[in-house]
Amino acid sequence: MKEAGGVQVKAAARLGITPRQLAYKMQKHRIIKEFRFEH
Numbered sequence: 001m002k003e004a005g006g007v008q009v010k011a012a013a014r015l016g017i018t019p020r021q022l023a024y025k026m027q028k029h030r031i032i033k034e035f036r037f038e039h
Contacts, residue, residue, distance in 0.1 A: 001033070008033070 004010035012022040026033065 006033075 001008070001011045004014060008022055009019050012019040015022065017025075025031075
C-alpha cells in the first residue's frame, strides 16, 4: 500500500489481484488502512 501511495486499486494491480480481493485479505489479516486528509 505504501508503494502505491495508499491507493488500494494500484496496490491490488501490483499484486495481480482485484481491489476486492485485497480488501478481503486486509480485513482477514486485520490490516487497518490509514486515512490521510490533505487540504
